[in-house]
Amino acid sequence: MTADFSQPLTPAVARRRSPRRLRLALGLTPSAIACLSWLTVVLGVALLAHWLAPYDYEAIDLRARLQPPVWMEGGTWQHWLGTDDLGRDVYSRLLHSVRMSLLVAVLGTIIGAVLGTTLGFLAAHFRGWIEDLVVMAIDFQAALPFMILALAVIAFFDNSLVLFIAIMGIYGWERYARITRGMTLSALGQGYALSLQVLGVPPLRIYLRHILPNIASVLIVNLTLTFPAVILMETSLSFLGLGIQPPQTSLGNMVGFGRDYLMTAWWIAVLPSAVIFLTTLALCLLGDWLRDRLDPMLDRSPSP
Amino acid sequence: MTAAQPLLALQDVSLAFRTGGGLVRRSRRLTVLDGVNLEVGAGEALGLVGESGCGKSSLAKTVLNLNRPTAGNVRYRGRDLASCTPADWRRLRRQVQYIFQDPLASLDPRMRVLDQVIEVLAVHDIGPPAERRDRALAELAAVGLDPDLAANYPHALSGGQRQRAVIARALALDPKLLICDEPVSALDVSIQAQVVNLLAELRRARGLALLFISHDLSLVRHLCERVAIMYMGRIVEQGRVEQILDRPLHPYTRALVAAIPRAEPRRGEPPEVIEGETPSLLDPPAGCRFHPRCPRAIERCAAEAPLLTAQPDGRLAACHRL
Amino acid sequence: MPVRAIVQKLIRAALTVLLLLTTVFVVLRLSGDPAVYVLGIDADPDALEAYRKQHRLDRPIHEQYLRFLEDATEGHFGQSFMEGRDALEAVMDRLPRTLLLMSVTLGVTLLIGIPAGIFSALRRGSWMDKGIMAVTVASFCLPSFVLGIFLILLLSVTWRILPTAGYQTWQHMVLPVITMATADAAIFARFTRSAMLEVLGQPYMRTARAKGLPWARAVIRHALPNAAIPTVTIGGFAVGSLIAGAVVTESVFAWPGVGRLLVTSVQNRDLPVVQVIIVLVAISMVTTNLLVDLTYGWLDPRIRGLMGRRAEAKP
Numbered sequence: 055m056t057a058d059f060s061q062p063l064t065p066a067v068a069r070r071r072s073p074r075r076l077r078l079a080l081g082l083t084p085s086a087i088a089c090l091s092w093l094t095v096v097l098g099v100a101l102l103a104h105w106l107a108p109y110d111y112e113a114i115d116l117r118a119r120l121q122p123p124v125w126m127e128g129g130t131w132q133h134w135l136g137t138d139d140l141g142r143d144v145y146s147r148l149l150h151s152v153r154m155s156l157l158v159a160v161l162g163t164i165i166g167a168v169l170g171t172t173l174g175f176l177a178a179h180f181r182g183w184i185e186d187l188v189v190m191a192i193d194f195q196a197a198l199p200f201m202i203l204a205l206a207v208i209a210f211f212d213n214s215l216v217l218f219i220a221i222m223g224i225y226g227w228e229r230y231a232r233i234t235r236g237m238t239l240s241a242l243g244q245g246y247a248l249s250l251q252v253l254g255v256p257p258l259r260i261y262l263r264h265i266l267p268n269i270a271s272v273l274i275v276n277l278t279l280t281f282p283a284v285i286l287m288e289t290s291l292s293f294l295g296l297g298i299q300p301p302q303t304s305l306g307n308m309v310g311f312g313r314d315y316l317m318t319a320w321w322i323a324v325l326p327s328a329v330i331f332l333t334t335l336a337l338c339l340l341g342d343w344l345r346d347r348l349d350p351m352l353d354r355s356p357s358p
Numbered sequence: 359m360t361a362a363q364p365l366l367a368l369q370d371v372s373l374a375f376r377t378g379g380g381l382v383r384r385s386r387r388l389t390v391l392d393g394v395n396l397e398v399g400a401g402e403a404l405g406l407v408g409e410s411g412c413g414k415s416s417l418a419k420t421v422l423n424l425n426r427p428t429a430g431n432v433r434y435r436g437r438d439l440a441s442c443t444p445a446d447w448r449r450l451r452r453q454v455q456y457i458f459q460d461p462l463a464s465l466d467p468r469m470r471v472l473d474q475v476i477e478v479l480a481v482h483d484i485g486p487p488a489e490r491r492d493r494a495l496a497e498l499a500a501v502g503l504d505p506d507l508a509a510n511y512p513h514a515l516s517g518g519q520r521q522r523a524v525i526a527r528a529l530a531l532d533p534k535l536l537i538c539d540e541p542v543s544a545l546d547v548s549i550q551a552q553v554v555n556l557l558a559e560l561r562r563a564r565g566l567a568l569l570f571i572s573h574d575l576s577l578v579r580h581l582c583e584r585v586a587i588m589y590m591g592r593i594v595e596q597g598r599v600e601q602i603l604d605r606p607l608h609p610y611t612r613a614l615v616a617a618i619p620r621a622e623p624r625r626g627e628p629p630e631v632i633e634g635e636t637p638s639l640l641d642p643p644a645g646c647r648f649h650p651r652c653p654r655a656i657e658r659c660a661a662e663a664p665l666l667t668a669q670p671d672g673r674l675a676a677c678h679r680l
Numbered sequence: 681m682p683v684r685a686i687v688q689k690l691i692r693a694a695l696t697v698l699l700l701l702t703t704v705f706v707v708l709r710l711s712g713d714p715a716v717y718v719l720g721i722d723a724d725p726d727a728l729e730a731y732r733k734q735h736r737l738d739r740p741i742h743e744q745y746l747r748f749l750e751d752a753t754e755g756h757f758g759q760s761f762m763e764g765r766d767a768l769e770a771v772m773d774r775l776p777r778t779l780l781l782m783s784v785t786l787g788v789t790l791l792i793g794i795p796a797g798i799f800s801a802l803r804r805g806s807w808m809d810k811g812i813m814a815v816t817v818a819s820f821c822l823p824s825f826v827l828g829i830f831l832i833l834l835l836s837v838t839w840r841i842l843p844t845a846g847y848q849t850w851q852h853m854v855l856p857v858i859t860m861a862t863a864d865a866a867i868f869a870r871f872t873r874s875a876m877l878e879v880l881g882q883p884y885m886r887t888a889r890a891k892g893l894p895w896a897r898a899v900i901r902h903a904l905p906n907a908a909i910p911t912v913t914i915g916g917f918a919v920g921s922l923i924a925g926a927v928v929t930e931s932v933f934a935w936p937g938v939g940r941l942l943v944t945s946v947q948n949r950d951l952p953v954v955q956v957i958i959v960l961v962a963i964s965m966v967t968t969n970l971l972v973d974l975t976y977g978w979l980d981p982r983i984r985g986l987m988g989r990r991a992e993a994k995p
Binding site: 193194197198199200201202205206208209210212282286289290293294295296306309313316317320323324327330331334335337338339342 | 696699700704707708710817818820821822823824825826829830832833837920921923924927928931932942943945946947949951954957958961962965966969
Binding site: 245 | 448451466467468477
């Protein structure tokens with residue numbers, strides 16, 4: 055249900071948009087609400103990890119090694135989700151891992167979106183060799199699976215948190231660039247952008263106040279696709295020991311360390327795995343739902 | 359400076375592109391405009407008529423500096439456009455405006471029509487900000503869009519209303535010359551007449567000069583004083599509207615005029631039908647570009663391109679048979 | 681398809697590989713002194729000098745570049761210092777195991793993914809369709825290492841029917857293949873489904889029914905071939921996904937293939953081996969994309985015809 059734009063925004067129309075109508079108009083399904091709730095929890099944990107965690111995530115206590123969660127035999131409320139092989143509290147590490155993974159994912163997504171959109175605009179505006187360069191870069195990145203690219207960069211340049219976030223940023227940029235360039239080119243061709251140019255509107259204003267709002271919905275949809283993908287990439291790399299390095303902890307990190315203890319202390323790996331799964335699932339489902347709201351005509355098959 | 363200096367003058371304007379071309383293919387030269395001479399005087403309406411692909415739109419875009427001519431020059435009020443700086447162009451935008459064929463594509467789908475007119479005023483710093491809204495409303499009223507309609511988004515308006523909005527937006531800058539590129543081709547026939555009448559009225563009220571590009575001769579007759587006929591990038595005939603349309607000289611013009619649907623078809627006279635299709639611009643015919651399809655072609659036509667020469671009644675025509 | 685177009689594509693593919701090699705060279709030089717990498721930062725200065733001389737690191741950069749390319753074409757990328765032997769050899773040793781894993785995975789992916797997608801499209805809206813779509817979303821969102829861990833936990837640790845690690849018997853392959861195939865099969869299923877749906881909605885399908893053609897035949901003769909065309913285009917993506925999946929999955933299951941080698945090489949900064957693997961991956965991807973491009977053009981008669989007529993474009 056879209057808002058009725060054919061009527062001017064008179065007071066009578068504005069009154070009709072009460073909260074309940076708004077929620078129905080937004081089309082919140084039970085599953086969308088469930089996803090939003092989980093994600094809110096995750097976000098809350100990420101922001102408040104410092105205060106929620108009973109222990110320092112690095113605190114080693116060798117007397118309390120490999121304690122199971124509280125509902126199993128041998129578990130205590132002291133470490134209600136158990137401890138790992140160095141006696142570190144799993145619950146505290148989980149909280150901080152969520153914070154770390156989310157931080158990296160958000161930063162990476164933002165960097166990718168800004169970088170990609172800007173380059174897309176530049177390519178469409180200047181054409182010529184700038185566009186050729188950007189298109190070549192897009193093709194080059196699309197030619198290799200990103201995992202390999204990331205590993206290569208880490209191999210050559212050593213691993214630091216800043217570099218890693220930069221890599222996550224580069225993960226998504228090419229899709230934004232491709233979308234922005236394509237849609238800007240079509241807008242510039244025979245459309246309002248050309249008219250505005252003829253009317254004397256300066257190019258920057260055309261891009262920021264006209265083109266960008268018009269392609270925003272497609273970009274947002276892309277955002278919902280790339281954000282979970284960045285989380286998945288980060289956790290995979292951290293799992294391999296090549297992402298976020300100790301003493302920093304991340305969800306992938308924890309699973310990586312816990313893999314060797316699957317027989318004896320499965321909770322070390324399973325609990326962060328569950329968090330990863332639930333979070334990316336919530337993001338994917340929410341993304342689908344958001345796509346439906348923004349434009350039911352968009353093609354929903356996942357593109358590589 | 360003569361008394362009747364034209365507002366807009368194109369002198370021997372040619373426009374060519376290179377197409378295709380890559381690692382393996384060689385690029386070809388596409389001549390879109392070839393030695394075009396045109397003038398539009400202040401307050402006068404010139405029609406430009408031709409088939410799709412003859413170069414009409416490219417000519418309009420060249421005037422707007424969206425294309426650089428490969429030969430010849432375009433002058434506005436005597437000033438060569440090629441020598442204009444970006445600052446000059448900002449001033450020039452207020453003098454020369456352009457109406458596209460597709461009004462829906464010309465308007466930002468996410469802004470209300472009224473806001474789009476206001477924005478144009480804001481960008482050019484016209485009038486005190488507080489008054490801009492009223493000025494915009496006045497412009498929209500002048501084209502027949504009252505404030506209720508003006509508050510709509512483009513997709514909520516009809517085709518005719520949208521085109522009026524586009525006209526209002528262009529006229530908000532108070533230009534001296536309005537270039538209309540097939541402004542009514544996308545509209546229903548009944549609406550076409552309305553918009554054309556609106557243009558005629560606005561012309562009278564503001565002393566506006568018009569370059570009216572169309573493939574529809576009857577509209578041109580209604581609106582313009584002079585007309586130029588274009589074929590494959592060249593002007594083949596030019597003169598007063600009554601002259602050209604009542605007594606066409608060039609074979610192409612004759613065929614165009616004969617093809618105009620009439621309320622009472624003249625009996626007994628078969629219409630002069632042109633054979634074949636317009637050749638590709640990549641491989642234009644030598645000599646007169648029309649000669650392969652011309653019923654009156656002679657040998658000379660294939661060898662030598664006819665020049666636009668003055669005829670006894672004052673018009674210009676390019677044909678060896680005259 | 682005209683020879684010109686094919687040659688063009690081959691040239692582009694070759695250029696991409698060349699560009700990649702150049703990038704590797706530049707990055708290698710940028711990231712520091714190769715001698716120090718190979719021999720270690722505490723190595724004897726004389727040894728470092730000798731290494732530099734031996735590898736012509738004291739020559740002008742363009743000479744180094746040419747030698748680099750020359751060596752690359754011969755497969756000489758240096759010595760793996762983890763294993764003390766030729767890097768290419770080290771990789772080639774493990775390649776068959778990875779190829780085995782990848783090919784079985786591809787087979788499973790296609791066998792499950794494509795029929796699932798077709799079935800889903802034919803039974804659109806039914807609970808089976810919804811079920812399959814729900815499963816695909818979940819698989820798509822699940823990181824493969826998480827799936828691997830869960831499978832190990834369930835089938836190896838708890839139920840003890842399959843081994844956790846190693847590579848000797850076919851049982852060792854089951855879990856890694858399932859892990860890798862799940863996400864890819866999900867993508868194939870969704871893609872095939874939308875390709876089928878698009879084809880099924882076309883007017884020519886209705887015409888086939890109107891002609892009196894039984895539905896099954898209409899599907900097999902008209903829908904499937906037309907839906908196959910866009911499905912070919914994700915072939916390139918599928919190979920890339922297999923490669924990336926192999927890296928993670930081999931680590932989860934301690935499968936001694938090229939993927940695992942890459943991870944350990946990156947951890948230990950064994951740059952020669954990393955180089956070899958990158959180049960191999962690039963060549964595979966470029967080749968796959970080229971094949972996909974050619975196959976797609978050959979399959980789709982519209983493009984086949986278009987290729988021939990492109991030279992005479994009408995304005």
